[in-house]
Amino acid sequence: MTKLNGPHTIVLVTCREHMEIAGKTQLKEDVSTVGWHMPCSHKPKMYAIAIFKNHFTAEVIKKSESFAVNFIPHEMEKEALFCGKHTGYHMDKFVEGKIETEEAYSIDAPIIKNALAVIECELEHQYESGDHIIFVGRIVSEEIKKEGKRLLHIDEDVFSTTQ
Numbered sequence: 292m293t294k295l296n297g298p299h300t301i302v303l304v305t306c307r308e309h310m311e312i313a314g315k316t317q318l319k320e321d322v323s324t325v326g327w328h329m330p331c332s333h334k335p336k337m338y339a340i341a342i343f344k345n346h347f348t349a350e351v352i353k354k355s356e357s358f359a360v361n362f363i364p365h366e367m368e369k370e371a372l373f374c375g376k377h378t379g380y381h382m383d384k385f386v387e388g389k390i391e392t393e394e395a396y397s398i399d400a401p402i403i404k405n406a407l408a409v410i411e412c413e414l415e416h417q418y419e420s421g422d423h424i425i426f427v428g429r430i431v432s433e434e435i436k437k438e439g440k441r442l443l444h445i446d447e448d449v450f451s452t453t454q
């Protein structure tokens with residue numbers, strides 16, 4: 292798909308919720324690499340992400356009803372690959388991937404400390420789309436934190452950046 296309509300700006304989607312794991316309730320945080328995302332309304336401001344049904348991120352967002360979209364610098368390619376190849380079902384990707392976080396402003400979630408820009412959303416709609424779920428969030432906070440070259444995904448493990 293990326294060959295057809297790419298390159299895609301890569302974001303890290305972050306979320307947090309109490310989850311039932313092996314019969315125990317635990318506070319879990321997750322971070323997942325996402326290339327399929329877009330703005331989808333001016334008034335109110337809304338943003339959409341497409342997440343594969345079985346991903347842990349999807350489970351957390353369904354329950355927390357919120358998520359953050361972190362636009363990352365191209366220097367975070369290694370972290371994007373790590374978060375795109377491991378699942379939060381089995382590990383804390385923030386710890387294992389050495390990804391620094393800070394607290395979101397308007398939702399209960401971590402955000403990426405080195406992000407160039409962050410959009411925080413409260414879940415408004417979710418649509419089944421084949422094997423993905425399209426989560427549409429109402430933007431409750433948006434911030435451009437700093438200037439920098441963003442990470443673009445070309446194909447497989449190949450990335451590029453903006454001018």
Ligand SMILES: Cc1cc2nc3c(=O)[nH]c(=O)nc-3n(C[C@H](O)[C@H](O)[C@H](O)COP(=O)(O)O)c2cc1C
Binds near residue numbers: 322
């Ligand atoms: C460059 C890249 C782009 C990706 N884009 C998406 C995407 O748009 N939607 C999606 O569901 N998964 C996407 N993935 C895959 C998930 O990031 C990956 O399966 C991740 O391990 C899911 O983690 P989770 O189970 O903790 O949610 C992408 C992976 C990479 C490397």
